[in-house]
Amino acid sequence: MPLLRFDPSGSINADFGVTEEQIAGLSGILGELRTEIVEIDPKQYQSGQVPANKQPLDARFFWLPEEQLAAYEADRGASELGRIFQVANGIHNELDAVAVLGIGGSYMGARAMMEACCDPYHNELTRGDRGSKPRMYFEGNNVDNDASNALLHRLNTGGYGATEAEKRFAIVVISKSGGTMETAVAFRQFLASLETSLGEQAAEQLGRFVIPVTGSSGKLHELASAIGCEQVFSVPEGVGGRFSVLSPVGLMPAAMLGLDCMKLLEGAVAMNEHFKNAAYQENVVLQYVAVNHLLAKHRNKSIRVMSVWSKALEAVGLWHDQLLAESNGKDGLGVTPLTTVNTRDLHSRHQQHQQGRNDKVFNNLIVENYRTDPLSVGHSGRNQDLLDDLADRTLPAIMGAAIKGTNDALHQDGRPTTDILLPGVDTYVLGQLFQMLMIATVVEGRLLGVNPYGQPGVEQYKQNMNKNLGRG
The missing domain is CATH 3.40.50.10490 (Glucose-6-phosphate isomerase like protein; domain 1)
Structure with missing residues (x-):
């Protein structure tokens, strides 16, 4: 190729x-x-053994594609890539839309793949013309009141047909810690809306329609356990957010859209x-x-x-x-x-x-x-x-x-x-x-002569915002 x-x-x-x-x-x-x-x-x-001037060393993105392909070849469905395929292929017949909640590197790669590889008017197509793949929307990347209200309304309106699947949506929430304000606030709001939409089935189904991609510990990991999420995917250690497009951060939304993730990694x-x-x-x-x-x-x-x-x-x-x-x-x-x-x-x-x-x-x-x-x-x-x-x-x-x-x-x-x-x-060229x-x-x-990993300058606005909200 x-x-x-x-x-x-x-x-x-x-x-x-x-x-x-x-x-x-x-x-x-x-x-x-x-x-x-x-x-x-x-x-x-x-x-x-990382020298001080190279810390953090979030270099794993470089060998991650080979690592994931090898794991899939060896373990198939038991590998993380295999589990992504199982969820994406198993759930799309049960819903018609997905809200991807994340900010920065937690959503920009997935959005880039959707816009590059899907029909430009994907979300306006009928379910049949989409091949039963869900409409996909991106939030949790701002604290825009009108945009959040509009998407909540759109998700609860349902699809373009009357099937049971077209009444349902899912949430893919992406945050390594779960502590990023914009995404955490959106997740609370959209989770409440999803729970209401599921009605009497919420207790049984909520954990199926919430798909977290997060770290091995932290607020979002704890929330996922409290909700009873059936599948939790990892933001790999040693991979910074802006370098995470070829990890489950980008692969989960891409797989739900039916994009060829194997070719992406290849x-x-x-x-x-x-x-x-x-x-x-x-x-x-x-x-x-x-x-x-x-x-x-x-x-x-x-x-x-x-x-x-x-x-x-x-x-x-x-x-x-x-x-x-x-x-x-x-x-x-x-x-x-x-x-x-x-x-x-x-x-x-x-x-x-x-x-x-x-x-x-x-x-x-x-x-x-x-x-x-x-x-x-x-x-x-x-x-x-x-x-x-x-x-x-x-x-x-x-x-x-x-x-x-x-x-x-x-x-x-x-x-x-x-x-x-x-x-x-296509996904091969995008990879x-x-x-x-x-x-x-x-x-x-x-x-x-700078360390390309880490983003210390981003932390200052977060500290100031929390201070302005009376959170110390």
Whole structure:
């Protein structure tokens, strides 16, 4: 199966970008960092002998895909992946909607997979057109009164038919500790609504329709026991929230949507093998890090724009925003990530990007092959729109012209670009992309001299919020 590709040619320019010599100059240090991630981190993590400057060492995400596939191969239904499949396949005939409650890395990966791989209007399709897979909604990522009320109402309204299943919903609640305010509050509210909706069956059924993904201890783990949840899945030790998309955190919602989780993990394994074995010049992870790091260091490109050329990948960009910002935005260092969706945002942000402050690099995320047949402009008996000359052109062809035209315009103004080329959009390619960006983030953090794991700056707002609520 094809691997995604990285083309940095739009940044190889002595006047406004980087040079081949500069990229080659990083081969030594990046090779050392590759060895650290592949060989040293696993040994330190597994032995518990972690140097102070590397604590926390949440490095397990790197070998987790292989670990989960091996466990499934050995134990099938007894493995955690096997249990995920059993729950997802066993429950979808009994319900029509799922509320995924989580914040940050606890939901952004699942949302990215849904938007990338499902029909764009999945939640509006009939149950039959969804293949009996549930509608899926995401909450617990805010404390927005109107949004929470609206979703509670929507879930209690039921589906688009009159079957018993279309009257029911389930909750997937994701939190390692259960102590995150936004998710904990939402869980209390949505749990009460679910319990009411089950009526006389609540005592017997509530534990079946609440699926926690949490740590081995903590508030949510205790709540799961009190509720009597039939299945509790783990947020793996040694995996930080923003690195957890390929764990049960992302796999449980993905499996409920009927997405191919095996291919997702296999794609991540393929990227791991590429990262470990590909020569520096062909290594997409190391080349991506080298170009972006050099642009930040030598060209002051402090804003890193992921220009997504597919609406389906917007949530992937937002997932990456959190990954990069929370990992490397420390000690006064790190770039600011920003996601744009084109061609939509060519009519909003692009004016500033083209002629405003020249402090950005544009990493284009481009889909080479679409899932559906190309849609042509079409012939019409009315040419007041002056489109007859384009009647036989397709939307992918117009998109290609827009991509080239935008890159050319940016280069003409001395603004660097790169292209991440996806052979298509499916779980295998997404697994590659997730793993590539996670590894690249760790490599770059180490190159900057910061620990890419942990997020001490996030704790301050939590402490202040609790203080403002009179909770000490």
